[in-house]
Amino acid sequence: MTKPHPEHGWLARLAGRFIAFEGPDGSGKSTQLKRLVAACQGAGVKVCEVREPGGTHVGERIRDILLDKASEGMVLRCEMLLYMASRAQLVEARILPALQAGELVIADRFLASTYAYQGAAGGLPREEILAVAGVAVGQCLPELNLIFDVDEQTAAKRAGIVASGKGAKNHEGVSSLFADRMEDRTREFRRKVREGYVELARLDPARYALIDARGGPEEVWGRTMQALRERFES
16 A cells, blocks of 8 residues: 655545546556545545446446447447446446545546547547536546546557457456457557547646556556646645
8 A cells, every 4th residue: 555655645625625636547546546545545634535437336337338249239329328327327326426425536537538539539529528427427527637648559468458358457457447348449549549638638728637658557656646736746
């Protein structure tokens, strides 16, 4: 477990905030998320950790549908709406109550994933996604989205996404988010996902921080903490 560092006293300022960890599957975002959760808890901050899709009983059932090979014929708009439905339940059932209680909410994926996957890579218009998001989450948006950027080849290797590796496990030993039905998506699709994330950071640098996710976990952790300090320390 990550021990609190004497220079990390400023982490107490994260209480009552909402931060999302974003990036392609295999970017290492979940590893960094766990480290931040541990560091914040060590600093005395109460943390509400959630994931997407899922995070609630209803959301986990939606997750099962999304990742099931039997859902192969699902059209893109249906996929997007299911993600938004899971997100709506998550916001009402967990995120808003946690924020109102002064907890730090840390999400493993949120709205930016829909823009990157169903939007930039899938082709759904941004305006259409925005309209549905307005209904699903309203004004409940992360104060900061940390986007872990890595080339698609490295991400695929880390996540265990290989042509012959159906149901592969990723480097963290858990089923990859895209290891079942979504594993079949092409390298070109993953390239567009990355471009979608980078574009979000370019368009709204106040809300999105792009983190170079190359290198080992310690190196990336340093960059993660730097991005958080730049936003919240002063």
